Amino acid sequence: PGGSGSSESSFFTRNESGNVVTDENLRMVDSSYVFALGDIAVLAGEKESKYAFTAQVAFQQSDYVAWNVWSTINNQPLLPFQYQHLGDMMSLGQSEATVALPIGGLNLTGLPASLLRKTAYIYRMPTLEYTARLGFNWASKLLMGK
Numbered sequence: 001p002g003g004s005g006s007s008e009s010s011f012f013t014r015n016e017s018g019n020v021v022t023d024e025n026l027r028m029v030d031s032s033y034v035f036a037l038g039d040i041a042v043l044a045g046e047k048e049s050k051y052a053f054t055a056q057v058a059f060q061q062s063d064y065v066a067w068n069v070w071s072t073i074n075n076q077p078l079l080p081f082q083y084q085h086l087g088d089m090m091s092l093g094q095s096e097a098t099v100a101l102p103i104g105g106l107n108l109t110g111l112p113a114s115l116l117r118k119t120a121y122i123y124r125m126p127t128l129e130y131t132a133r134l135g136f137n138w139a140s141k142l143l144m145g146k
Contacts, residue, residue: 024080037061089117
């Protein structure tokens with residue numbers, strides 16, 4: 001409800017494109033307790049987000065939002081979001097990928113890139129159970145040639 005072009009009122013402070021408008025702390029404008037992140041959030045005064053609509057951005061924003069929720073509850077200062085580009089990764093099949101790292105323009109392709117990409121995903125799994133399941137799934141597919 002309340003998106004762009006909607007006649008319904010909305011709890012969220014939105015711009016003309018329907019994005020939730022935030023301050024530099026990812027807190028919704030005109031709110032002390034509501035935070036927004038990912039492709040729905042846009043900084044006040046901007047028409048669109050200056051960040052790519054990727055999991056990398058949202059994942060980094062989630063750390064800041066979690067900290068800022070805790071800080072709000074405990075009357076501590078909020079942290080302004082600072083994005084750090086960690087590179088780009090793209091799967092090109094089961095054992096192929098391409099990876100562009102922000103270190104001296106380093107680019108990898110093929111199996112080494114695929115292994116690096118999978119290592120990054122396994123590292124970011126929330127629990128050891130998810131890590132084991134994902135690793136087992138990928139290993140079995142690689143060994144069975146699927």
